[in-house]
Amino acid sequence: MVEAARARRTDDYSRAVLRILDLAGRTLVVRPLPAGRVEGVFPFDAPVHVVTAHDPGDARLTEAENSDRQARLVAELDARRLTHWTTVAGAEDGSHAEVGALVVGLDDGEARTLGAAWGQDAVFRWSRTAWTVLACDDAPSVDLGWRIEGGP
DSSP, rough: OOHHHHHHHHHHHHHHHEEEEEEEEEEEEEEETTTEEEESSSOHHHHSSEESSSEEEEEEEOOOHHHHHHHHHHHHHTTTOOOEEEEEEEOSSSSSSEEEEESSSSOHHHHHHHHHHHTEEEEEEEEESEEEESSSSOOOOOEEEEEOOOOO
């Protein structure tokens, strides 16, 4: 039963739409595509990661609890002097959304460790070639393609 619940949550990551708020004065939207397909210009020099402190594992916390956790995650990123932007990731129809942070300067191991510390099943890695769901444990990662939308 636990494995089935985790598989559902990981599947949710694979369908999530990401909104990056106020990146160079614009909101960008990243949508998953089939693996190997990329549409748009990757706006960074190196891969970036998306982490959140919202709803760890199968927990569904209150808005206040999630906001407090996310504020503590952002404070941790600030203390580490990591460049980051606010994100909102979730279902296309808006039925579920979680605030997070797109972070520059982490490697995959650091991103996974950070996600695991906040109780997450996975984090995202976005690169020129893939939108990847990186499991925070030993579960396999999932590589997808991506399409970027948005502008000034």
